[in-house]
Amino acid sequence: MNVHSTSPQFKQNAARALHDAQLQKALNNVKQGFIDKRKAAADKLPEFEALRDSARDIKNHTLEHLDLYLEAYESKVKASGGHVHFARNAEEAREIILEICREADAKTVTKGKSMISEEIGINHYLEANGIRPIETDLGEYIIQLRNELPSHIIAPAVHLNATQVEQDFRRVHTHLDAKRDLSEPVQLLTEARAVLRERFLAADVGITGANFLVAETGTSIIVTNEGNGDLTQILPKTHIVLASLEKLVPTLEDASQLLRVLARSATGQEMSVYTTFSTGPRRSGDADGPENYHVVLIDNGRSSMLGTSFEEMLRCIRCGACMNHCPVYHAVGGHAYGWVYPGPMGAVLTPSLIGVDQAGHLPNASTFCGRCESVCPVRIPLPKLMRHWREREFERHLTPASVRSGLSFWGFFAKRPALYRLATRAAMAGLAFAGRQRGRFTWLPFSKGWTKYRDFPAPQGETFQARWQRERKGKTA
Amino acid sequence: MSARDEIFANIRRSLGVKGNETIRKQIVQDRLERAPRGVIPTRGQVSGEERIALFKTMAEASLATVTEVSSAADVPQSIALFLRDHNLPATLRMGDDLRLKAMPWGETTLEISHGPSEGGDLNAVSHAFGGVAETGTLAMISGPENPSTLNFLPDNHIIVVSAKDIASDYESVWNRVRFAFGKGSMPRTVNWITGPSRSGDIEQTLLLGAHGPRRLHVVVVREQ
Numbered sequence: 001m002n003v004h005s006t007s008p009q010f011k012q013n014a015a016r017a018l019h020d021a022q023l024q025k026a027l028n029n030v031k032q033g034f035i036d037k038r039k040a041a042a043d044k045l046p047e048f049e050a051l052r053d054s055a056r057d058i059k060n061h062t063l064e065h066l067d068l069y070l071e072a073y074e075s076k077v078k079a080s081g082g083h084v085h086f087a088r089n090a091e092e093a094r095e096i097i098l099e100i101c102r103e104a105d106a107k108t109v110t111k112g113k114s115m116i117s118e119e120i121g122i123n124h125y126l127e128a129n130g131i132r133p134i135e136t137d138l139g140e141y142i143i144q145l146r147n148e149l150p151s152h153i154i155a156p157a158v159h160l161n162a163t164q165v166e167q168d169f170r171r172v173h174t175h176l177d178a179k180r181d182l183s184e185p186v187q188l189l190t191e192a193r194a195v196l197r198e199r200f201l202a203a204d205v206g207i208t209g210a211n212f213l214v215a216e217t218g219t220s221i222i223v224t225n226e227g228n229g230d231l232t233q234i235l236p237k238t239h240i241v242l243a244s245l246e247k248l249v250p251t252l253e254d255a256s257q258l259l260r261v262l263a264r265s266a267t268g269q270e271m272s273v274y275t276t277f278s279t280g281p282r283r284s285g286d287a288d289g290p291e292n293y294h295v296v297l298i299d300n301g302r303s304s305m306l307g308t309s310f311e312e313m314l315r316c317i318r319c320g321a322c323m324n325h326c327p328v329y330h331a332v333g334g335h336a337y338g339w340v341y342p343g344p345m346g347a348v349l350t351p352s353l354i355g356v357d358q359a360g361h362l363p364n365a366s367t368f369c370g371r372c373e374s375v376c377p378v379r380i381p382l383p384k385l386m387r388h389w390r391e392r393e394f395e396r397h398l399t400p401a402s403v404r405s406g407l408s409f410w411g412f413f414a415k416r417p418a419l420y421r422l423a424t425r426a427a428m429a430g431l432a433f434a435g436r437q438r439g440r441f442t443w444l445p446f447s448k449g450w451t452k453y454r455d456f457p458a459p460q461g462e463t464f465q466a467r468w469q470r471e472r473k474g475k476t477a
Numbered sequence: 478m479s480a481r482d483e484i485f486a487n488i489r490r491s492l493g494v495k496g497n498e499t500i501r502k503q504i505v506q507d508r509l510e511r512a513p514r515g516v517i518p519t520r521g522q523v524s525g526e527e528r529i530a531l532f533k534t535m536a537e538a539s540l541a542t543v544t545e546v547s548s549a550a551d552v553p554q555s556i557a558l559f560l561r562d563h564n565l566p567a568t569l570r571m572g573d574d575l576r577l578k579a580m581p582w583g584e585t586t587l588e589i590s591h592g593p594s595e596g597g598d599l600n601a602v603s604h605a606f607g608g609v610a611e612t613g614t615l616a617m618i619s620g621p622e623n624p625s626t627l628n629f630l631p632d633n634h635i636i637v638v639s640a641k642d643i644a645s646d647y648e649s650v651w652n653r654v655r656f657a658f659g660k661g662s663m664p665r666t667v668n669w670i671t672g673p674s675r676s677g678d679i680e681q682t683l684l685l686g687a688h689g690p691r692r693l694h695v696v697v698v699r700e701q
Contacts, residue, residue, distance in 0.1 A: 031682040047518045054515045061508075067488045067496050068505040076661065086481040138687060139678035155678060162680050185679040193688060198686075200595050227629045227674040227689025234625045234666070243611045245484070250505070251512040252654075256647040260518070267677065270535065271612040274689065275669040283665050287572065287624040288593040299484045306491035356662050 002090050002300070003121035003149070005354055006471050007338035010361035019331040026159050027333050030152075034324035037268025038375065048264065055261045056379045057367045059246075059315035062187065063306060069215040069248050070297070078219025080280030082293035091118035091336035093298045096405065097122055097207070097240060101131050104238040112222060112229030113137035114209025115153055115318060116242050116298055118340045119353070122207070133207075136228040138192055145172050151334030151342065154266050154320040159333050162188065196228070206232035210243040211317070212258060213295075216251040219279045221293065223272045230276055237292035239278070246314040247304045252277075258317060261377035266319040301353045313348050315378040319346050322372035322382060328365050337362055344372035344382040351389050360398050363389035370450045406446075424463045432461035509661075514648050521611030521645035528610045529697065532643050535613025539672030541693040542686065545640075548700050550581055556635055557585040559694055560600060565633060570598040574622040577604050577637065593624035594631060599629040607650045607698075608643035614670055616650045617694065619666035622634050628668050634690035636670070 006013060017023055042048045062069055075085045087093035101109060109126060111117065111133055123133045123144070135144040139156035143149070145168045150156030157165070166182045169191055182188055183339030208229050210220040220241045222229045233239045249255050263269040281293040299400055299458040305311055323343025341349050341357065347362040363386035372382040393399055394407075413420040435458025443451050450456055462470075478486070489496050520538055523531060535544045546555050560567060562578045571577050582589050594601060603623040605615045615636050619625045628634060644650050647669075658664060674689030 026680070033677075033681045045518055045520070047516050050516045051518075058515070063579075064492065065501055065505050067485055067492070067494070067617040068501060070485070072505065072509060080663070086479075086484050088480045088483060092480055129649060135649070136688065137678070138676045142678070152541070155681065157678055158681065165679055185682055186684050188679055189676060189684045189687060193561065193686065196688065197596065217661055219663055225674070226676050226687035228687065229670070230629050233686055234629070245488075250508045252651045253512045253514050253648055257515040259647075269671075270539070271614055271669065271671040273539070273670065273672050275671075277663065279663040279665060279667075281665070283620070285621050285622045286665060287617065289619060289627045289665055299483075299487070303484055303487035303491055306488060307493060308491075348579075 002119060002354055003340060005339040005350075005358055005363060006353070007350060007359040008209055010336060010338055010365060013336035013338055014332040014365070017336045022161055023333050024166065025158050026161050027330055030155075030158055030324060031257065031330050034320075038265060038321060038324070039268075041264040041268040041270065044270075045260075045264065045407070046383050048261070051257060051261050052377050052379055054257050055317075055377055056315060058257055059248060059317075059378050062248055062250060062254075063314055065309060066245065066248065069250060070245065073215040073218055074247060076215070077280065077293075077295055078218075080218050080293075082218065082280045082295060085294065085296045087296055087298045089298070089300050090298075093120045093242070093272075093296055093300070094122055094125045096296050097242070098129055098131075099199075100238065100240055100292075101126065101205050104205050104292070106131050106238075108132045108134060108199065108203050109205045109207055110200055110203040110232045110236065111140070112157070112206070112208035112224065112232040114138050114207070114242055115150075115205065115340060116209055117245050118150060119300065120242075122242075132178065134196070134203070136196050136200065136232055137224070138189065138226060138228075141192060141196065145169075149340060152320060152323060153318050153341065153343075153345075153384070159335060176442055179238060182239065194429070199389065200231040200235050203232075205238045205240060206234075206236040207240045207242060208233050210241050210247050211262065212249050212255045213243055213247045214250075214252055214255055217279055219252070219277045221255055221259075221275065223259070223279055225269075225345060227274050230274055233276075237290060238292040238294070238429050239281075241293075241295045242298065243295065244298050244300065246316075250414055252445065262317055262319055265321040265377040267374065278321045289340045290345065305352055310348065310352050310385060312380050313345070315380055316345055316349070317378060318345075319377055321375040321377065325371040325375050327367060327369060327371075332365075337365075344386070346384055348380075348385040348389065356389055356393050356396065359425060360389070360393045361388075363393070421463070421465060425466060428459045428463050429461055432459045434458070434461050479669075512651075516517065517648065518611060518648050521609070523610070528643060528645060529640055532608055532610040532613055533697070534669040535553065535610065536672070536695055537613070538611050540675075541613065541672050541695050543695045545697045549576065549579070549698050552696055552698060553582045553585045553587065554638055555696055556602060559635065560587070562634075563633070563692070566599055568598070568600055569633050569635075570594060570601045570627060570631065572603065572621055572623045572627065574604045577602060594626040596630050598627075598631045600633045600635065602635040602637060603627050605636050605638040605642065606667075607653060608638045609645075609647055609650060609669075610643055614647075614669050614671045617668040617670060618654075618664045619668075620664065624693060625666050625668065627678055628670065629689045631690060632686070633692045633694065634673075635694045635696065637696045637698060640697055643697070651690050
């Protein structure tokens, strides 16, 4: 069982999100910040587009040889004194993690930000087994206090405003002076830093994700701006790395190519503040660092995506650029998508991982404007892959009856071009005549979904095809 | 079937391979051996003074502060001055790095302590393995010489880097790591550090000093 999803209720989720004033205010930060920053960073590096090609090729090459690179990686981790565990699914991953925590006699576990840990729902599982997980990324810490899922893959609390964070801190940090001033964001940050510093020092186990795994050296890589991932992995006695299979790259050079596009695409930074390459446990003579180093490699649906049209999705490096540029994400935020991964990448990945019957609405929540694909650092054709899901949804008869009959009705005419032209000409002429007074309709039969929220403009009386023909004739004449 | 075996079987079935194909093995071996560099931005491909200047510009753009000294013997005075200028206590923690140990700390009033940090140190100094001019990044290597905790726990982190160790690109640093540790081997931890700790998690506003150092100060040593 993966973490629970509300993806089947996407429409209700989206409707609620559109009426949530706090959320709409917070979403403005996405629209304004990320897009300009990414563009500035990309423009500053003349080789940026060539690096995107390189990043795509590295990922494709690795996926084609994934079995062999996994073997190479595994043997290198072992050679450096680390342990590698394989988990077919979320349950197995959770059991392995719990077992390692029990061996370490863990009471508290600090966590660096990791999307795969959200996917397998590790926090609730550890809690149910008497071990306290503590998220240390500021955004993750905030949403853990609220018992929420992240609403963005790199900015988990992007759906919140500072006043909401202040309320949560006052509710939870009851050991602090109730009259303290928390009106400035920096005061919130300072408070979280102090509270979490004690947790870092007390934790028995540290769990991080991995942005990349390097086959050449058996190295796991994490990227953070806060330094929380590093304190998570160097202070406790045991470090557990959670990674899905597709995080692998062949060499340190390949990782460096991908790192050049990751931060620029994500936050518009030239490089994230901390990029950390970890290989095995503490060495002899080391004054600090973990004594035990475990890697849990998680499949959870990835190996079945290989060799299918969705293999391209396995190139994803989780930068968040697609959702930062998505008009649907801007309108409804991340939680409406109902599971761990929101935005365009979530609309493609979620049906692969939890099934199109659960998540069929997500690939439909797109205008196919193509901005996601245009900014994806590994050039995943996201609109094409969403279209593949729509086709599958239709093939499997998951599309609602009204949509199906509408599509069959349209299909009947589309397959008969002469009839199609005749029917559309008649319809356009009719609508133009009916709407000639006001130039718009507030009501039309079978179109309540549209006219409930906005007027439908009256056609000018001519179809696109007719105009195209007329103007082409004019040109050749 | 074990989880491991089933995952490998599933990958191979999906890819339509057996895993024992000589050509595929050769391709993978070759890539791991050769480690092709890919696209290297021209920005960093400068040398001498120009490279040091680029490193400085990029490090400052990441909100680090940078100062230059003409010899290793000048480092203690320079650090003492930095701490005084920022009204910071005259304490400093460091590891067993021989280059740092050889510096004349006795010429300052700094109270020096040695070893990893347990969370109570305000100021620490580490010696970098190298720097990368392309993005103003510092490459740190774990070990008793420069314990990793010093990179993250103190409020103010000072990094000393030799000008001759500032490379154009990351790949040149990896070459030096391979030379020092052997091909295919790595130190326990390599930290690339580009500026002081920060977070944008509250309303996407950039705030410094999230969990790591609030200040990052770099001392570039021109001559040995």
